[in-house]
Amino acid sequence: MTPVFIHYFLKIFFIFTPFFVVSVFASLTKDLGDGEKNRIANKVTIAVMVSSFVIFLAGETIFQLFSITLDAFRIGAGAVLFLSALSMINGRADVSANHGQDIAVVPLAMPITVGPGVIGVLMVIGAELDTPQERVSVALALFCAVLAVGLLLRLSNRARFLNRPHTQVILTKVTGLFVSAIAAQIFFTGVKNFMA
Numbered sequence: 001m002t003p004v005f006i007h008y009f010l011k012i013f014f015i016f017t018p019f020f021v022v023s024v025f026a027s028l029t030k031d032l033g034d035g036e037k038n039r040i041a042n043k044v045t046i047a048v049m050v051s052s053f054v055i056f057l058a059g060e061t062i063f064q065l066f067s068i069t070l071d072a073f074r075i076g077a078g079a080v081l082f083l084s085a086l087s088m089i090n091g092r093a094d095v096s097a098n099h100g101q102d103i104a105v106v107p108l109a110m111p112i113t114v115g116p117g118v119i120g121v122l123m124v125i126g127a128e129l130d131t132p133q134e135r136v137s138v139a140l141a142l143f144c145a146v147l148a149v150g151l152l153l154r155l156s157n158r159a160r161f162l163n164r165p166h167t168q169v170i171l172t173k174v175t176g177l178f179v180s181a182i183a184a185q186i187f188f189t190g191v192k193n194f195m196a
Helices: 003-015 018-028 034-066 070-089 104-113 116-128 132-155 165-195
Strands: none
Touching: 003 070, 003 104, 003 165, 018 034, 018 104, 018 132, 018 165, 034 104, 034 116, 034 132, 070 116, 070 165, 116 132, 116 165
């Protein structure tokens, strides 16, 4: 595994806020059987995979289409991601769903897993890569990060400690801290380049 792969795998994995996603998944599926939970987990994984790759691959085209600079988008994406991180740290993340409908795509895949902050970061990552080798490494990292989130969803049925309220609160807050650091790095990189 290359350093580029490892760096982007960890970065993308944490911006997906996996432990928050698992806690929401456990809450929304608590009355369902294991088979139905696994079906929803698989559907969430596929939906996240498709939407993430569309955003990742189309980012540069979208920037050109709307005449948006990469650094301006870094600032906006960093700010949105930081607000999402604060809501996790403060325990105010808004989670709502219509239990009469399929919850896999909405709200679990979007906007809980692939929210505004994730969309912004994936667009920035896709636009800032210079070589085909980097794009392949990051695409593989994105693929593996989505699979890791999907695996966590499937394992959440067996790892009962993940469903405990105190465990969910701790993991969500820790994830929020990591995400806030990533958001700050993206934001200040944009500001630095914008002011240069």
